[in-house]
Every structure is written in structure tokens, then in C-alpha cells.
Amino acid sequence: MRLDELDRQILNIVQYSFPVAAEPYKALAEQVGSTEEEIMSRLKKLKEDGAIRRIGGIFDSRKLGYKSSLCAMKVPVEKLQEAEEIINAYPGVTHNYLREHEYNMWFTLISPSEEAMEATLEEMREKSGCEIRNLPAVRFFKIKVDFKLTDNK
Numbered sequence: 001m002r003l004d005e006l007d008r009q010i011l012n013i014v015q016y017s018f019p020v021a022a023e024p025y026k027a028l029a030e031q032v033g034s035t036e037e038e039i040m041s042r043l044k045k046l047k048e049d050g051a052i053r054r055i056g057g058i059f060d061s062r063k064l065g066y067k068s069s070l071c072a073m074k075v076p077v078e079k080l081q082e083a084e085e086i087i088n089a090y091p092g093v094t095h096n097y098l099r100e101h102e103y104n105m106w107f108t109l110i111s112p113s114e115e116a117m118e119a120t121l122e123e124m125r126e127k128s129g130c131e132i133r134n135l136p137a138v139r140f141f142k143i144k145v146d147f148k149l150t151d152n153k
Contacts, residue, residue, distance in 0.1 A: 068094075090124070
């Protein structure tokens with residue numbers, strides 16, 4: 001995928017300082033000297049191409065009363081796609097990725113309570129037939145990850 005300078009500027013703004021405005025895409029367009037329609041079109045294309053997974057708010061689930069946990073799953077290679085589809089079907093899964101390890105599929109799960117989380121994990125185990133370890137955080141470190149694509153923020 002090739003990104004031109006405008007794509008890079010848009011992606012930087014979306015990551016660093018998405019406009020908090022009644023018409024955020026119009027505000028974004030004004031920042032880069034484009035039109036709202038152009039911005040919407042480019043973001044749609046970037047999403048279709050896989051450069052963007054989602055644009056949305058990020059909330060502190062703990063402050064909202066939810067429980068979250070990192071989970072590790074031991075999945076036979078031949079069952080990876082099936083397991084991925086099972087795990088990703090749950091709305092409380094925020095992301096899911098592979099690691100080179102005995103526990104090769106990792107995901108985060110957010111639930112309204114610890115009981116609901118355990119029930120969901122048990123359901124996932126039954127559907128997938130795979131072992132899942134629940135690894136709730138002991139200490140919290142929030143690391144913001146951005147990918148700077150231009151010299152300008």
C-alpha cells in the first residue's frame with residue numbers, strides 16, 4: 001500500500017489530535033487544505049486497504065466499572081482461523097493477535113464483572129476446545145502508541 005503525503009497527514013492527525021468538533025472531518029479537511037468529502041473518501045479507502053482498523057473513542061474501562069484482562073490461548077495451527085472467528089465474535093474482545101509461543105493467540109477481554117468474564121472465557125473454551133489463560137493486570141501501564149508518518153503532527 002502506498003500512502004501519499006495527504007494520506008500521511010490525515011493519519012497523523014487522526015492518531016494525534018482527532019478534531020473534537022461537531023463536524024470533525026470538515027475540521028480535519030481545513031487543517032490539511034482539503035475538503036470534507038476528500039477526507040471521508042480517503043479514510044474509507046485507508047480502512048478498506050487495512051491501514052485503519054477503526055476510528056473511535058478509547059475509554060478507561062476500569063473507570064466505567066468494567067473488568068478487563070489479557071488472555072492467552074493455546075491454539076493448534078490448523079485451528080487458528082476457527083479460533084480467531086470464535087474469539088472475535090465476542091463484543092468484549094478489543095483486539096486479538098498472534099505470538100510465536102506455546103500460547104500463540106492473545107486477546108484482551110472487557111466484561112461488566114469478573115463473573116461475566118469467567119463465564120465468557122468458559123464459553124470460549126467450550127466453543128474452541130482450546131486452553132485459555134486469564135491474565136488480569138496486577139499493575140497498570142498505559143502506553144500510547146502512535147505511528148508518526150510525517151514530520152508534522
